[in-house]
Amino acid sequence: MPHTYEFPRPALTVDCVVFGLDEQNLLKVMLIKRNLTPFRDEWALPGGFVRISESLESAAMRELHEETGIEKVFLEQLYTFGDLNRDPRDRVVTVAYYALVNLAEQKIRPQTDASAAAWFPISDLPPLAFDHDRILATAIARLKGKVRYEPIGFELLPKKFTLSQLQKLYETVLNTKLDKRNFRKKILSMDLLIDLNEMQKDVAHRAAKLYRFDEQKYRKLKQRGFNFEI
Amino acid sequence: MPHTYEFPRPALTVDCVVFGLDEQNLLKVMLIKRNLTPFRDEWALPGGFVRISESLESAAMRELHEETGIEKVFLEQLYTFGDLNRDPRDRVVTVAYYALVNLAEQKIRPQTDASAAAWFPISDLPPLAFDHDRILATAIARLKGKVRYEPIGFELLPKKFTLSQLQKLYETVLNTKLDKRNFRKKILSMDLLIDLNEMQKDVAHRAAKLYRFDEQKYRKLKQRGFNFEI
DNA sequence: TCAAAAGTGTTTTATATACACCCATGT
DNA sequence: ACATGGGTGTATATAAAACACTTTTGA
Structure with missing residues (x-):
């Protein structure tokens, strides 16, 4: 045996x-x-x-x-x-x-x-x-x-999302308040969000731009040593 | 069954x-x-x-x-x-x-x-x-x-160690070169190393100071939200 | 006296933070 | 016209990076 x-x-x-x-x-x-x-x-x-x-x-x-x-x-x-x-x-x-x-x-x-x-x-x-x-x-x-160190938050959002949705996600998960301008500056400076040139619909106020996360680009950058961080 | x-x-x-x-x-x-x-x-x-x-x-x-x-x-x-x-x-x-x-x-x-x-x-x-x-x-x-984010490197060293030993450890594990002055500044500024007022022995050059990692203090700081980072 | 590693500050650069108003849209 | 969230820039503070020489000790 x-x-x-x-x-x-x-x-x-x-x-x-x-x-x-x-x-x-x-x-x-x-x-x-x-x-x-x-x-x-x-x-x-x-x-x-x-x-x-x-x-x-x-x-x-x-x-x-x-x-x-x-x-x-x-x-x-x-x-x-x-x-x-x-x-x-x-x-x-x-x-x-x-x-x-x-x-x-x-x-x-x-x-x-x-x-x-x-x-x-x-x-x-x-x-x-x-x-x-x-x-x-x-x-x-x-x-x-x-x-904070991997772009997994996007999995919780629809494929097309607004920057405010993304910010609220981080605020919820991390249980903190984030500054709107600083958050946008940081996330956009990574150049990992694709501006879809589309607008949010059916909201009772000014519609926001929609973005999607560029997964391919992230993988490439990661291989070259890039570290995602919020 | x-x-x-x-x-x-x-x-x-x-x-x-x-x-x-x-x-x-x-x-x-x-x-x-x-x-x-x-x-x-x-x-x-x-x-x-x-x-x-x-x-x-x-x-x-x-x-x-x-x-x-x-x-x-x-x-x-x-x-x-x-x-x-x-x-x-x-x-x-x-x-x-x-x-x-x-x-x-x-x-x-x-x-x-x-x-x-x-x-x-x-x-x-x-x-x-x-x-x-x-x-x-x-x-x-x-x-x-x-x-890089948790003080586990100390586990690889003897309880009493020199700053050079610690730096070399990080250089080995992370496979990079680190600047001596910047490394010392950063690690000492965390205030987690206890200066033992003892010297290295049996070395064929100037003896270095010995330190030990203050685990108790680290645990307290961690609870208060401190993040160790090299 | 030489070799080998210990020890030490300042300047520059990059990054993070703080902060407030106008804009567009639907009701 | 008003309520709601969208969108934007600059100045300050903090942290990271670059950089070279003197000191001590044993061989």
Whole structure:
């Protein structure tokens, strides 16, 4: 018998922390109501068991899709949680991922394992199953840290956005006030936003210009040592 | 039968990337020569299977100690690698950690699973077992990124060190030249180094002052929003 | 006395911050 | 006409970068 089988194996799961920004620029997290034991009928992060023939990222994407209908989003590994008593049934190690979605363009359709899925503002969360509060806290810290040094904030916005939307995003995530003129100067000086020569529509005031993030250009600059920073 | 048992489980291992700085300020990695299949007699990262009743970090520390004799070092989770064909025998997911040790003060004594352990300069590595080259590349990138924003570099030095040693450390890890006067100005202005009023000994030139890093003060400043940055 | 590294300030340049008003649009 | 957010420039302060010589010590 090969070495591999010498030890009993922990169960392995993935869990996803899905962030979205609502119309009022509130940072929200997607939770599902469990319809299986343990923690039945309690709120939890979407997730589930890793199958033997799928990669970790595939498992995270699959669970996300099955439980919430979400597809094609920014998804990045967060941390692996393996404390002994995370799960009352058994030893379960979970690889946590975090996802950023554009809440406006994303429809939720809970399925299979989840009886309901809903967005909760991170300032007003229900009690969570397992150690999911800890996973969520880790994800929030990561988002706050990373948004300043990598252009991941754009994942939370529609493809076309205004500078004010972008500024509010940073103000929300970083929980600070930013100066409008300085913010625009800085972000435009990076030369990573493409002016679409289009205007915002259906607003009850002067319409703002629309921009999109130039991902190709960013990749090239990054290779040459450029560092994005807000 | 509980839900937990519905799926066959991947095996779960931990692997450790141990960094050290030698006397010539070369960045080195500890590798072990495997004496078990697969990849018998090839070089690999120290690591092994996670037992059912130990946490991930405990497993990493245990393996490190068993295979290299290393104890009480800086150890932090790096990333979890779960591609399907990482291990030819079976589906194996590994939680990688990286460790920083003071090479001068650390003795290596390979044991049990490893038939030999040795330090290799990261610029001149042997072929590695499994996907360990990828894990190592990830660790190097993490070290380079993190050393600028967190005071982890001190973990690679003896408790008492000179400013020149510290500067060379940064030059090695970041692979750049730094200006001596500017470096000293910046690091001393943070007020996180304690002047020990002691001198370097046994050097064939003017002896330098010895300092130590004030960890307590750093923790306090960090809570108040201070950001370490080189 | 020589080699080798320690130690030390000032000037210039670049970046970050502070700050207030007019403009365009829809109601 | 008014309410709402869009859009713009300059002056000041702070931080980063460039730069070279003297000092100490052991061999």
